[in-house]
Every structure is written in structure tokens, then in C-alpha cells.
Amino acid sequence: MQQTPLDRWLRKKFIYITRIYCNTLPTDLPPGLTVEEAPEESGGRYLYKLSTTSDKLLERVVDQMRNQNVTYTSRVEDRKVWYGRLLNNPNKSFTYRCVWAGLAISGLVLSLSGLPQRLLEHLLAEEEVIEEVVEGATSEEVKIFHKRDNLVEIDRVK
Numbered sequence: 001m002q003q004t005p006l007d008r009w010l011r012k013k014f015i016y017i018t019r020i021y022c023n024t025l026p027t028d029l030p031p032g033l034t035v036e037e038a039p040e041e042s043g044g045r046y047l048y049k050l051s052t053t054s055d056k057l058l059e060r061v062v063d064q065m066r067n068q069n070v071t072y073t074s075r076v077e078d079r080k081v082w083y084g085r086l087l088n089n090p091n092k093s094f095t096y097r098c099v100w101a102g103l104a105i106s107g108l109v110l111s112l113s114g115l116p117q118r119l120l121e122h123l124l125a126e127e128e129v130i131e132e133v134v135e136g137a138t139s140e141e142v143k144i145f146h147k148r149d150n151l152v153e154i155d156r157v158k
Contacts, residue, residue, distance in 0.1 A: 004095045007087075015088045017053050017079045021046035022072040026064040032057050046073070053079075 021038055025048055029035065034051040052058050058074075065072050078088060087094050110116070 003090070003093055006095045007093050010087050010094060013053075015078055015081070015084055016076050017051055018058050018074055018076050020050040020052075020058075020061060020065075020072050020074045021048070022050070022065065022070055023047050024068075024070050026061065026068055026070060028064060030057055030060050033061060 023046055025035070029050075032052065032054060036049045036051070038046040038049040050061060052061070062072075062074070064070075078084060
């Protein structure tokens with residue numbers, strides 16, 4: 001299923017993490033950057049691993065490394081979080097799954113509330129005509145018809 005722009009933004013914001021591998025650390029590291037020793041999985045060529053989820057912070061670090069001629073490589077990886085399977089499924093759109101779940105829950109609540117049955121009964125109800133005569137007037141002069149609860153028809157006959 002096609003991913004919506006909201007799906008891509010959610011993955012970028014909550015799933016992806018950028019790792020920068022380098023041998024020499026820049027002189028000024030901005031706060032919010034995680035610095036660790038590089039594991040052997042990085043190929044053993046790099047000593048340090050810098051991690052961030054912020055694009056602005058990443059740009060600042062990369063600019064510093066370029067200005068100081070530091071050799072680096074960057075990789076985008078998925079974070080290991082519990083909601084990763086929900087947001088990062090390439091075959092299903094998270095947005096559409098939420099929309100369908102919302103529609104299903106709304107339909108279930110609507111059907112369990114009894115509103116469709118009451119609406120159908122109201123639409124199929126026959127009009128009851130109740131005839132009343134006003135006091136002091138002869139029945140031939142004034143007639144009141146109660147069609148429904150809020151609809152009254154008054155006829156005067158002369």
C-alpha cells in the first residue's frame with residue numbers, strides 16, 4: 001500500500017536515527033548528540049559513533065566536520081522501539097489503518113446506540129390524526145388536528 005506523507009513524516013520523526021562514524025571528533029560538539037565508541041559492526045574502520053534524530057543537529061555536526069576536514073560516514077538506521085512495527089511497515093499505511101479502525105469503531109458505536117432503529121421507526125411511523133374541538137365553539141366551527149408532537153393543524157369552518 002502506498003505510504004502517505006504523514007506516514008513518511010512519522011517514520012522520519014519517530015523511527016529513523018542517523019549515525020555518524022568518524023575517527024576524530026570535531027572540536028565543538030553541540031548538546032543533544034550521543035557519542036559512543038564505534039562497535040565492530042561498523043567495519044572496524046572508525047573509532048567513534050555519533051547518534052542523533054535531529055536534522056538541524058546533524059547539519060551542524062556535518063558542517064563542522066567538513067570545515068575541520070574530518071573523514072566521516074553517515075548511516076540512517078531504524079531505532080529499536082516498541083512502536084516500530086506499527087509505524088515502519090512498508091506494506092501497510094499507518095494512516096489508512098487508523099482511518100479504517102476509526103470508521104469501524106464509529107460504525108459499531110452507532111449501531112449499538114440504537115440510532116438507526118429509532119430513525120427507521122420514526123420514518124416509517126404513520127401519522128395519527130386526533131380530532132379535538134375547542135370549548136365554546138361548536139364542532140362545526142373549529143377543528144384541531146394533531147398530526148405529530150410538534151405539528152398541529154387548525155381549521156376554521158364558516
